[in-house]
Amino acid sequence: EAGVAQSPRYKIIEKRQSVAFWCNPISGHATLYWYQQILGQGPKLLIQFQNNGVVDDSQLPKDRFSAERLKGVDSTLKIQPAKLEDSAVYLCASSLNGESGAFFGQGTRLTVV
Amino acid sequence: GENVEQHPSTLSVQEGDSAVIKCTYSDSASNYFPWYKQELGKGPQLIIDIRSNVGEKKDQRIAVTLNKTAKHFSLHITETQPEDSAVYFCAARVTGGGNKLTFGTGTQLKVEL
Numbered sequence: 169e170a171g172v173a174q175s176p177r178y179k180i181i182e183k184r185q186s187v188a189f190w191c192n193p194i195s196g197h198a199t200l201y202w203y204q205q206i207l208g209q210g211p212k213l214l215i216q217f218q219n220n221g222v223v224d225d226s227q228l229p230k231d232r233f234s235a236e237r238l239k240g241v242d243s244t245l246k247i248q249p250a251k252l253e254d255s256a257v258y259l260c261a262s263s264l265n266g267e268s269g270a271f272f273g274q275g276t277r278l279t280v281v
Numbered sequence: 282g283e284n285v286e287q288h289p290s291t292l293s294v295q296e297g298d299s300a301v302i303k304c305t306y307s308d309s310a311s312n313y314f315p316w317y318k319q320e321l322g323k324g325p326q327l328i329i330d331i332r333s334n335v336g337e338k339k340d341q342r343i344a345v346t347l348n349k350t351a352k353h354f355s356l357h358i359t360e361t362q363p364e365d366s367a368v369y370f371c372a373a374r375v376t377g378g379g380n381k382l383t384f385g386t387g388t389q390l391k392v393e394l
Contacts, residue, residue, distance in 0.1 A: 172324075201382070210287075210370050210384035211325065224381050259324055266380035269315055272324035 170194065172273035174260050180279045186248035189276045193241070193262030199223075201270060202235055202245050203259040211259055217243065218266060250280045283308040285373050287385030294361050295393055302388045304371035305353040313374040314347060314354045315382075318367045325370055329356070361392045 173192040181187050193200050198219050203211035214233065216224040220240035228235070232251070237243040247254055257277050261270040284307040294300050306314075312333040317325035331338045331345045331354065338345050342361075347354040358365055371385040 199380075208387075210372075210386050212384070213381055216381065261324075267313070269327050269330050270382060271327060272317075274322075274324045 172260055172262055172271055174258075174273035174276055176276055177274065178277050178279075180281060181250055183252055183280050184249040186246065187250055187278060188247075189245045189258050189260075189278075191243045191245070191260030191273060193243075193260070194271060197262035197264055197271075198240075199263045199266050199270075200237055200243050201261040201263075202243070203261065203272075205257045205259055205275070207256070214245070223266070247278075250278075252280050254278060255280045283311060283373055283375050283381070283383040285371060285383050285385040287371050287388060289388060290386065291389045291391070293391045293393060296361060296363060298361055300356075300358045300361055300365070300390055300392075302356045302369055302371070302390070303353060304355070304373075304385050305351075306373040306383075307352070308373070308375050309349075309352065310375045311352075311373040314345070315372050315374075316343075316345060316356050317370045317372065317384075319370065319387075320367045358390075361390075363392050363394060366390055366392045 175190050200217040202214045205211045214228045215235045217237045235245045257275040259275045261272040263270040287304045315330035318328045319325045342359045344357040368387045370387050372382050374382045
């Protein structure tokens with residue numbers, strides 16, 4: 169079974185630029201999560217989807233971050249404009265439903281300079 | 282919201298010894314407690330989980346215990362090996378409300394030869 173796929177693996181951008189990350193969850197998984205992991209910290213949930221609907225986006229900085237999962241399968245996370253403090257690893261995870269374990273992709277390491 | 286505290290932040294053991302990592306959670310409605318192992322440059326990998334209706338679960342050298350009354354759970358690794366060296370995260374999920382998964386701050390485990 170293929171795992172969670174994320175791209176790109178690495179991205180370096182200047183502050184105020186925009187960037188987008190892509191995630192393809194495990195086939196059949198209804199729940200998709202985007203987490204932000206700052207170096208030395210645990211993952212922090214940004215947004216959670218159930219199929220194509222948003223379940224929780226309470227910690228998403230909506231003035232600059234947006235995410236969509238239009239067809240209930242793959243998802244994109246966008247940052248516009250980026251700030252220095254957005255430098256982090258962005259992890260995508262999926263689970264069969266909200267009750268089961270979450271499986272993570274390898275993440276996208278974003279560096280904002 | 283849920284708050285998960287994890288101790289210790291770093292742990293160094295000799296190969297063959299046991300390692301114990303402890304977590305406490307704040308929300309008594311939490312009912313699912315996974316543990317993740319994260320190696321450098323990779324996403325977190327689910328290694329074991331426990332639900333609130335079970336007090337202990339074991340999988341080869343790894344075991345997890347849960348004390349719902351005290352709101353704490355622990356990861357036990359026996360006969361540690363160098364490949365167990367990684368960062369370990371505990372997490373807790375609250376029933377309903379989107380089933381948000383909240384992570385601890387992580388424990389850097391180093392198994393020395």
